[in-house]
Amino acid sequence: MLPPTLRLTPEQFAIVCEANPEAVLELAADGQLIRMTPTGGDTGARGLAPPP
Numbered sequence: 001m002l003p004p005t006l007r008l009t010p011e012q013f014a015i016v017c018e019a020n021p022e023a024v025l026e027l028a029a030d031g032q033l034i035r036m037t038p039t040g041g042d043t044g045a046r047g048l049a050p051p052p
Contacts (some may be wrong), residue, residue, distance in 0.1 A: 007031030 024036040027034065042048040 002033060002035075004032075006033060008033055 001039055008027060008031050010027065013025070013033070016033070017023070017025060024038050026034040026036055
């Protein structure tokens with residue numbers, strides 16, 4: 001678990017992403033690292049469906 005006070009620079013974020021390619025991460029404007037929940041099920045299927 002990451003401490004809520006942890007802040008990264010864009011360069012540090014790039015290093016973390018390179019070291020963890022399976023992780024779904026975002027960097028907030030204030031430098032907070034956000035761990036995203038992978039999509040799945042219905043959401044994933046909608047994302048793959050061709051446009052109507």
